[in-house]
Amino acid sequence: MIALAGVLGVPALAAVLLAAIPSYRLSARLNGVASLIAFSAALSLFWSRPRGGPLIVVDDLNVVFIVLSTFVGFTTSLFSASYISHELQTGRLTPTYLRFYHAMFQVMMFGMNLALVSNNIGLLWVAIELATLSTVMMVGIYRTHEALEAAWKYFILGSVGIALALFGTILIYLAARPELGGGVDGMAWTALVGHAHGFDPALLNIAFVFLLIGYGTKVGLVPMHAWLPDAHAEGPTPISAVLSGLLLNVALYALLRFKMLLSACPGAIAPGPLMIVLGLMSLLFAGIMLYRRRDIKRLFAYSSIEHMGIIVFAFGMAGPLGNFAGLLQMVLHSLTKSAIFFAVGHVAQVKGTQRIADIGGISESHPLLGWSLVVGVAAITGLPPFGVFTSEFLIISSTFARAPLLAVGVVCGLLLALGALLLRLSSVAFGAVRGPVGPVEASYVPMFAHLALVLIAGVYLPAPMVAWFQHIAVLLG
Amino acid sequence: MQAISFDVAKLLAGGLVLTSFLMLYQVRLPAVLNVLALHSLILALAVAWQAHVQSEPALYITAAITLIFKAILIPEALRRIVEKLGIHREIENVTNLGITMLAGVGLVALSLEVMLPVTMHADLLTRTDVALALSVVLLGLLLMVTRRNAVSQVAAFLSLENGIDLAAAGAQGMPMVVELSIAFSVLVAILVIGIFLFRIRERFDSVDMQALDAFRGDRR
Incomplete structure (x- = not known):
C-alpha cells in the first residue's frame, strides 16, 4: 500500500504544494524530488505488490508502464528545471505561470499513474480525462496565437x-450486466475479463469501436491525429516529451486492456484487423507528412504518430511475437522520443527558433548537444545497434512470416520516415552553422540516461526482462 | 405501471433527439443556446425519471447537477460570452440545412438499426434509452462538424455529452454515474472557462474556427 501511496499520493500532494510555493527554484527542485519518490515507489512494486480491489489493480502488465511512466516523469522534471530557467531569462514564462506549470505537471503525473493502476473502467476514463485537461493547460501556457490555437x-x-470513449465504456458495462449484475463489480476490469466469454459479442464489438476511436484519438492515430503536432510544437518542450513519451502510451494501454477483454470473448470480432488498418494508415501517412515539416518539434511529433502506428500495428498482428515487439517498441519509443525532445528543447533555446531552415551545424557549434540529437535520431529511425532496431526488426520479420503484403507496407513506412528524418537531421546537425552559437546550459544527464538505456536494450536485453515481456505478450493474446 | 414508466422514459428520450434536431437548424447563436438549455432540461427530466423508475436515489443527484449546471449556468455563461463578444450574427453552416437535416435523419436511423438488435438481452427501458442516446451523440458530432464557431461547437459538444449522460442513466445499476457526470461537468466548465481564458475573441479577433486554422504552424 505504501508503494501505491507513493505513486498516487506523492504527485497529488506535490501538486497542492507546488501551487502554493512562489519560488520557482524551490518548486523546480520539489518537482524533481516528488518525481523521484514516485519513481522509487513504482520500482518497489516489483517486489511487493498491493492487493487489488474493485478500483485498483497492479498486475504484470501495468507495473512495466508505471515504472516507465514515473521514470520518464522523473528525468523530464530534471530537464524541465534547466529548461524553464532559460524560459524565465528570455521572459517567455513568468514566475506565476511557472507555479501553475509545476502544479499541472504533478497533476498530469497523478492522472497518468491513476489511469495505469485503475481496475475500474470508469475510473480509468476519469484519470485519462484528468491527464488530458492538465496537458491542455500546459500546451497553452505561452499564450501566443499558435499556442492558444493548439490548446483549443x-x-x-x-x-x-x-466522450466517445465514455460511451464505449457504458456499452461495456451494458454487455457485462446480464453476466455480472449491477454494482461496482460490473465495471471492474478483472471481473470483466474473467466473465467476458459470456458477454454479448455484438454489444462488445460496438463498444470496442467507440473505445478504439475515442482512446485512439488520444493515441494520435490517423485520421484522429490533428491535435498532436500542434500540441507538441506549441507547448513547452518538457510537455512535448511527456506527451509523446507517456500520455500516448497511457491511452494505448487503455486500448490494450479493452483488446484483452475482446479477445476473451469468443464470439466477438477480432480487434486485430481494425488496429492493423489504423496502425498502417498512421505509419504511412506520417511517413509522407514528415517530408513537409518546417518546424523541428512538429517533425518529431509526426515521428510519434508514425511510431504509434507501428506499435498499434504490432498489437494488431498480435501473437506472442507481435505483442512482445509492440511492448518493446512502446518502452523504447518513450525513452528515445523524450530524449530527442530534451535535445531539441535545448537546440531551440540556443537558436531561438524552431524553424528547421534557421538551425544548422549543431554538431559543430555545440558538439555534445548536436551528437546527442544525432544519436537520438539514429535510434528513433531504427538504425542498429539501438533497441528500436530490435523491436522493429521483430515486427517486420514476424509480419513477413504471416502476411508478407502487410510487411511491405510497414517497410515502406519505415523507410519513408528514415529518409525524411535523416534529410532534416543532416541540415540541422551538420552542414553550415546557422543561427546563434551562444553557450548552452543543458541538462545532459536525462538525455544520456535515456539514450544509454536504448543502446543497452539494443545490444543486450536482460533475460529476466525478456521473460517478463514474453509473459505479458502471452497475456495480451 | 410498467407500461407508463416505459412510455414516459421513451417520450423524454425521444424529446431529447427532437431537441437535437431543433439545434441542428438554428442559425443564430442565442437561439442555439436557448435550445441547449431546453436540451439539458429534458435530460434532467429523463434522468430524474430513470431515478424514479429504477429507485436509484443517486441518479437524482445527476439530474440536479444537470438541471443547475447545464440547463441554467452554462447556457447563461455562454450567453454572456456571446453578448460580450458581440456575435449575435448568423452562423455560417458548412453544408446547407437541408442536407444536414437529412444526414441527421440518417444518423438516427443508423443508431436505431445498430443498437436495437445488439441490446436484445437488455430490458426494454435500457434498450430504447441507449439507442436514442446514441442518436443524440451522433447528432452532436454532426453539429460539431457543421459549426465553425467556437461557442456553437461547445454547445454542440454539450448536446453530445447529454446523450452520453442519457445512456449512463439508462444503463441500470451502473456504478459511478454521479462521479462520471461530475467529472464531465468539470470538463465542460473548463471548456467554457477556456473561451474566456484563451480570450479567443481578443487573440484571434474572431471565434470563427476557420480563422484559427490559418495559424497552423507549417504555413508560417
Missing part, C-alpha cells in the same frame, strides 16, 4: 475522443 484544438478533439 487539442481540447476540442480530445474532449470528443474522451
Whole structure:
C-alpha cells in the first residue's frame, strides 16, 4: 500500500504544494524530488505488490508502464528545471505561470499513474480525462496565437475522443450486466475479463469501436491525429516529451486492456484487423507528412504518430511475437522520443527558433548537444545497434512470416520516415552553422540516461526482462 | 405501471433527439443556446425519471447537477460570452440545412438499426434509452462538424455529452454515474472557462474556427 501511496499520493500532494510555493527554484527542485519518490515507489512494486480491489489493480502488465511512466516523469522534471530557467531569462514564462506549470505537471503525473493502476473502467476514463485537461493547460501556457490555437484544438478533439470513449465504456458495462449484475463489480476490469466469454459479442464489438476511436484519438492515430503536432510544437518542450513519451502510451494501454477483454470473448470480432488498418494508415501517412515539416518539434511529433502506428500495428498482428515487439517498441519509443525532445528543447533555446531552415551545424557549434540529437535520431529511425532496431526488426520479420503484403507496407513506412528524418537531421546537425552559437546550459544527464538505456536494450536485453515481456505478450493474446 | 414508466422514459428520450434536431437548424447563436438549455432540461427530466423508475436515489443527484449546471449556468455563461463578444450574427453552416437535416435523419436511423438488435438481452427501458442516446451523440458530432464557431461547437459538444449522460442513466445499476457526470461537468466548465481564458475573441479577433486554422504552424 505504501508503494501505491507513493505513486498516487506523492504527485497529488506535490501538486497542492507546488501551487502554493512562489519560488520557482524551490518548486523546480520539489518537482524533481516528488518525481523521484514516485519513481522509487513504482520500482518497489516489483517486489511487493498491493492487493487489488474493485478500483485498483497492479498486475504484470501495468507495473512495466508505471515504472516507465514515473521514470520518464522523473528525468523530464530534471530537464524541465534547466529548461524553464532559460524560459524565465528570455521572459517567455513568468514566475506565476511557472507555479501553475509545476502544479499541472504533478497533476498530469497523478492522472497518468491513476489511469495505469485503475481496475475500474470508469475510473480509468476519469484519470485519462484528468491527464488530458492538465496537458491542455500546459500546451497553452505561452499564450501566443499558435499556442492558444493548439490548446483549443487539442481540447476540442480530445474532449470528443474522451466522450466517445465514455460511451464505449457504458456499452461495456451494458454487455457485462446480464453476466455480472449491477454494482461496482460490473465495471471492474478483472471481473470483466474473467466473465467476458459470456458477454454479448455484438454489444462488445460496438463498444470496442467507440473505445478504439475515442482512446485512439488520444493515441494520435490517423485520421484522429490533428491535435498532436500542434500540441507538441506549441507547448513547452518538457510537455512535448511527456506527451509523446507517456500520455500516448497511457491511452494505448487503455486500448490494450479493452483488446484483452475482446479477445476473451469468443464470439466477438477480432480487434486485430481494425488496429492493423489504423496502425498502417498512421505509419504511412506520417511517413509522407514528415517530408513537409518546417518546424523541428512538429517533425518529431509526426515521428510519434508514425511510431504509434507501428506499435498499434504490432498489437494488431498480435501473437506472442507481435505483442512482445509492440511492448518493446512502446518502452523504447518513450525513452528515445523524450530524449530527442530534451535535445531539441535545448537546440531551440540556443537558436531561438524552431524553424528547421534557421538551425544548422549543431554538431559543430555545440558538439555534445548536436551528437546527442544525432544519436537520438539514429535510434528513433531504427538504425542498429539501438533497441528500436530490435523491436522493429521483430515486427517486420514476424509480419513477413504471416502476411508478407502487410510487411511491405510497414517497410515502406519505415523507410519513408528514415529518409525524411535523416534529410532534416543532416541540415540541422551538420552542414553550415546557422543561427546563434551562444553557450548552452543543458541538462545532459536525462538525455544520456535515456539514450544509454536504448543502446543497452539494443545490444543486450536482460533475460529476466525478456521473460517478463514474453509473459505479458502471452497475456495480451 | 410498467407500461407508463416505459412510455414516459421513451417520450423524454425521444424529446431529447427532437431537441437535437431543433439545434441542428438554428442559425443564430442565442437561439442555439436557448435550445441547449431546453436540451439539458429534458435530460434532467429523463434522468430524474430513470431515478424514479429504477429507485436509484443517486441518479437524482445527476439530474440536479444537470438541471443547475447545464440547463441554467452554462447556457447563461455562454450567453454572456456571446453578448460580450458581440456575435449575435448568423452562423455560417458548412453544408446547407437541408442536407444536414437529412444526414441527421440518417444518423438516427443508423443508431436505431445498430443498437436495437445488439441490446436484445437488455430490458426494454435500457434498450430504447441507449439507442436514442446514441442518436443524440451522433447528432452532436454532426453539429460539431457543421459549426465553425467556437461557442456553437461547445454547445454542440454539450448536446453530445447529454446523450452520453442519457445512456449512463439508462444503463441500470451502473456504478459511478454521479462521479462520471461530475467529472464531465468539470470538463465542460473548463471548456467554457477556456473561451474566456484563451480570450479567443481578443487573440484571434474572431471565434470563427476557420480563422484559427490559418495559424497552423507549417504555413508560417
